[in-house]
Amino acid sequence: MQAIVIVLNKTECLEELMEKLSEHNVRATIISSKGMAHSLMDLDKMRFIESLKILLDPIHKENYTIFSVIDDHLIPEVSKIVNEVTGGLEKSNSGIIFTVPVGYAEGIA
Helix, strand or coil, rough: CCEEEEECCCHHHHHHHHHHHHHCCCCCCEEECCHHHHHHHHHCCHHHHHHHHHCCCCCCCEEEEEEEECCCCHHHHHHHHHHHHCCCCCCCCEEEEEECCCCCCCHHH
């Protein structure tokens, strides 16, 4: 089993992503989140030039962190779904996906 984490910067894709994951019996928890750059900007700790870079090359102010515990064999399918829905994670500001091995889990149907 793996914990799969998807950080979805393209927030407009959330509903479609959830529908497609649900079709493959993947259940997930969604947390509204924010990247470090925006946190620093909100705290007014960024230099002026770095602030301009964000204005000229905007990134999403918020994103969603989606996580689930899934069987290993589902990882390629989940990755495929995420890439199809977002237009590809290789594109800047789409999001990221990664897994972490789960040694123990309880309460997962």
